[in-house]
Amino acid sequence: MFVVTLTYLTDLDRVDEALPDHLSWLDRQYADGVFLASGRRVPRTGGVILAAGVDRAELDARLATDPFAERGLAGYEVTEFVASRVADGLERMREG
Structure with missing residues (x-):
C-alpha cells in the first residue's frame, strides 16, 4: 500500500486550470481499483492519495501521467507501508 503526498x-490558479484533467485522470485510477481514497490537503497545499494493488514502478508510471505532473504543477512523495491492521471492509489492503 502507498500514501502519495x-x-x-x-x-492555485494554475492548479485550478488543470483540475478537470486531473479529476479525469483520478477517475481512471479508481476505475481499475488502484486508488482507494484521495483528497485535498488542509491547508490547500497539495493532496493525498491512497493506492494499493500495484508495485512501486507501476505506481510511479501512473503518477507520471497525472496532468499535474506532466505540467510541472505538483511534486510527489510516495511512502510504502504494510497494513497489518485494517478497518472492517478494507481486508484486501492487508498484507498476506
Missing part, C-alpha cells in the same frame, strides 16, 4: 509547485 502531492505538493503544489505553483499558484
Whole structure:
C-alpha cells in the first residue's frame, strides 16, 4: 500500500486550470481499483492519495501521467507501508 503526498509547485490558479484533467485522470485510477481514497490537503497545499494493488514502478508510471505532473504543477512523495491492521471492509489492503 502507498500514501502519495502531492505538493503544489505553483499558484492555485494554475492548479485550478488543470483540475478537470486531473479529476479525469483520478477517475481512471479508481476505475481499475488502484486508488482507494484521495483528497485535498488542509491547508490547500497539495493532496493525498491512497493506492494499493500495484508495485512501486507501476505506481510511479501512473503518477507520471497525472496532468499535474506532466505540467510541472505538483511534486510527489510516495511512502510504502504494510497494513497489518485494517478497518472492517478494507481486508484486501492487508498484507498476506
